[in-house]
Amino acid sequence: MKKLLLLFFSCLFLQAATAQDFRPYFSNNFNFGASYTNGQAESQVAAYGDRQIDYVGLQFNYIGLFHLTPKVAIGAGTGVRHVIEVDADWDYWGDDDDIDFLRNYISIPLYAHASFRFIDKRVSPFLSASLGYNFRVGSHESSHTSTRFSGTASSFYAVEERSHLSSGILAGAQAGVSIRVGSRFDIMTGPYFEYRKSTLNSAIQDGTSFSSSQRDLNLYEVGVKVGFAF
Numbered sequence: 051m052k053k054l055l056l057l058f059f060s061c062l063f064l065q066a067a068t069a070q071d072f073r074p075y076f077s078n079n080f081n082f083g084a085s086y087t088n089g090q091a092e093s094q095v096a097a098y099g100d101r102q103i104d105y106v107g108l109q110f111n112y113i114g115l116f117h118l119t120p121k122v123a124i125g126a127g128t129g130v131r132h133v134i135e136v137d138a139d140w141d142y143w144g145d146d147d148d149i150d151f152l153r154n155y156i157s158i159p160l161y162a163h164a165s166f167r168f169i170d171k172r173v174s175p176f177l178s179a180s181l182g183y184n185f186r187v188g189s190h191e192s193s194h195t196s197t198r199f200s201g202t203a204s205s206f207y208a209v210e211e212r213s214h215l216s217s218g219i220l221a222g223a224q225a226g227v228s229i230r231v232g233s234r235f236d237i238m239t240g241p242y243f244e245y246r247k248s249t250l251n252s253a254i255q256d257g258t259s260f261s262s263s264q265r266d267l268n269l270y271e272v273g274v275k276v277g278f279a280f
Contacts, residue, residue, distance in 0.1 A: 072119060072120055074116060074117055074118055075116075075117050075234075076114065076115070076116055076117070077114075077115050077117060077123070077234070077236075077279045077280065078112070078114060078279065078280055079111075079112070079113040079114070079115055079127075079277060079278075079279040080110075080111070080112055080113075080277055080278060080279075081110075081111050081113075081238065081275045081276060081277025081278075082108070082109070082110055082111075082275065082276055082277065083108065083109045083110075083111075083242060083273045083274060083275040083276075084106075084107075084108055084273050084274060085106070085107045085108070085109065085133075085244075085271045085272060085273030085274075086104070086105070086106055086107075086271070086272055086273065087104070087105040087106070087107055087133055087269050087270065087271040087272075088102060088103075088104060088105075088269075088270045088271075089102065089103040089104070089105065089248075089250070089267040089268070089269045089270075090102055090267065090268045090270065091103065091250075091265045091266065091267055092265070092266040092267075092268070093265060093266070102137070103135065103137045103250075103267070104135070104136050104137040105133040105134060105135055105136060105137075105269075106133070106134055106136055107131065107132055107133035107134060107271070107273075108132050109129060109130065109131050109132070109273075109275075110129045110130045111127055111128070111129035111275075111277070112127060112128055112129055113125055113126070113127035113163050114126060114127070115163070115165060115279070120167070120170040121166055121167045121168070121169075121170060122164075122165075122166055122167075123164070123165045123166075123167075124162075124163070124164045124165075125162075125163050125164075126160070126161065126162055126163060127159075127160075127161050127163045127180065127182075128158060128159060128160050128161075129158070129159060130156065130157075130158060131156065131157045131158070131159060131184065131246075132154065132155070132156050133154065133155050133215075134152060134153070134154040135152070135153040135154070153190045153213060154190055155186070155190060155214060155215045156186075156187045156188060157184050157185060157186045157187055157215065157217070158184075158185050158187055159182055159183065159184045159185070159220050160182050160183055160185070161180045161181055161182025161183070161220055161222075162180065162181055162182060163178065163179070163180045164178065164179055164180075165177070165178040166178070167228055172229065172230045173227065173228070173229050173230075174227070174228050175225070175226070175227055175228075176225070176226060176227070176228045176238065176240075177223070177224070177225050178223065178224045179221075179222070179223045179224075180220070180221065180222045180223070180244075181220070181221050182219075182220050182221075183217065183218070183219055183220060184217060184218055184219070184220040184246050184248075185217045186214055186215055186216055186217050186248075188214070189212050189213060189214040190211075190212070190213050190214060208255070209254070209255070210254070210255040211252065211253070211254045211255075212252070212253045213250065213251060213252040213253070214250075214251055215248045215249070215250055215251075215267070215269075216248050216249040216250075216251060217248075218246055218247035218248045218249070219246070219247045220244065220245070220246050220247075221244070221245045222242060222243060222244035222245065222271075223242065223243055223244075224240055224241070224242035224243075224275060225240050225241065225242075226238055226239050226240015226241065226275075227239060227240060234280055235278070235279070235280045236278065236279040236280075237276075237277075237278050238275075238276070238277045238278070238279065239274070239275065239276045239277070240274070240275065241272065241273070241274050241275075242272070242273055242274070242275050243270075243271065243272055244269075244270075244271040244272075244273075245268070245269065245270060245271070246269040246271070247266075247267075247268060247269070248266075248267045248269055249264055249265065249266050249267065250263075250264070250265045250267050251263075251264050252264075
């Protein structure tokens with residue numbers, strides 16, 4: 051036990067010695083990401099037996115960080131998430147295959163953020179993590195008018211849909227490389243993973259009939275971010 055305590059305090063001393071001339075400072079961090087998101091439903095779609103839905107998306111983040119040491123920074127962030135459904139198996143239109151709604155959803159996250167730079171050099175690997183809540187913004191609305199045939203007779207009918215991905219918890223991590231350009235300007239890039247909890251709510255008016263559904267989704271997102279800090 052004494053040896054472990056001695057080792058622990060020795061590490062603290064070395065860290066303090068290397069950072070004794072360091073003054074904590076604040077930085078503004080911006081990054082942009084492109085992603086693929088796999089949504090896994092907790093119950094399958096009755097018509098197709100499919101539990102998964104696919105999205106592609108973009109995201110923007112602003113993070114304010116307090117740098118406590120040359121390697122460690124903590125803060126908070128926000129931004130925008132935009133995903134577009136690309137999975138045709140999640141269309142609910144039965145025989146109306148000509149109906150193609152491009153569903154897209156926007157949300158705004160708020161989260162705590164921590165970042166660790168492994169070495170205090172111009173080029174260093176880094177690891178960051180986020181935990182917070184994702185707030186939905188608005189809903190997706192679609193409408194379509196088509197012709198329905200019954201024997202030799204035909205009639206016009208309208209299909210309208212209103213859907214949204216609900217708010218929910220968010221957790222993410224990124225690993226990559228950080229390059230310092232000057233004393234306080236950094237460029238960062240690397241792959242990331244993000245998990246979001248949500249519910250897909252949909253209401254459909256098909257002619258004179260109405261239907262609605264709710265499906266809990268676990269959204270698993272992978273992508274690449276590029277950003278800068280000053």
